[in-house]
Amino acid sequence: MPVDANAPIEVTGFSWVPPFARGHVRDIRVRWALEEAGKSYRTRLFHAMKPRPELYFEEQPFGQVPAYGDGTVQLFESGAIALHIAQDCETLLPADPAGRARATTWVIAALNSVEPMISELNTIDVFSAGEEWARLRRPGAEDQIRGRLAKLGDWLGDKTYLEDDFTVGDLMMASVLRGLDGNPLMDEQPRVARYYAHCIGRPAFQAALAAQMADFTEEAKEGELA
Structure with missing residues (x-):
């Protein structure tokens, strides 16, 4: 609208x-x-x-x-x-209670289990670029993101979305993943990259x-x- x-x-x-x-x-x-x-x-x-x-x-x-x-x-x-x-x-939220609960779970997972690690990497690369602590921390930060993306890719498998259909959980997860735009870490997980592209290709986004x-x-x- x-x-x-x-x-x-x-x-x-x-x-x-x-x-x-x-x-x-x-x-x-x-x-x-x-x-x-x-x-x-x-x-x-x-x-x-x-x-x-x-x-x-x-x-x-x-x-x-x-x-x-x-x-x-x-x-x-x-x-x-x-x-x-x-x-x-x-x-955004299915009518059935179980579906609503699952969608809510994925919102919290995106914000608590994925976003903090991506935000840390962005802090290193954008706001603390050139600082010694950032240079030392960056490999560990990347490895943490790799681990999370691998688990997310395992969950997705061949699915288009996190659950049966698009929900607010996908909206939030894709929003969080936007913090990796242009980062090769995303390309290392083709299932996640495919999922992300599908979400942000929606006309509403x-x-x-x-x-x-x-x-x-x-x-x-x-x-x-x-």
Whole structure:
């Protein structure tokens, strides 16, 4: 669904981030869930390098994005928001209790069992590049990711998705795997690479990505991270 300035759902995001982060800010997970659910939303944007308004900390205690409001609930954390959106969308959460539980399990697995390792590698390569500790730590960080991806590939086998059909669990797992975009570690696991490509090939993801990219309208200012 298109971004609609009059929609009751509001999602916070950024109007500027460094080029390497564009398309990867975590509000894209919420946008993707809303696209899958067929719900319009409006955005409220901040510049990533400027302080947030003090009132924003009442919505998001850590000042991060995304935050979500729909007139009934106010939420933060992309996993919690995606699960909330999924509650009345059978594309994201199956109707049967067992299927819903499994989808929820995969959301938590993506955030707890996979994302921390990928985030560590990104910290090493992007924010701590050239530091001695990062050089020493990198081989171990890569090996941890290899182990996780191998297990994920074993689980997938020849399946298209983690369970019988696409769910919010796949949305979150694929979102986490985006942290390996362009990294050969993904290519080492063809089953995972195939699964990832299938997920981000969904029209709802492509719409969410285009919408986030369109919101990056501010240019970097002198003295700021570019």
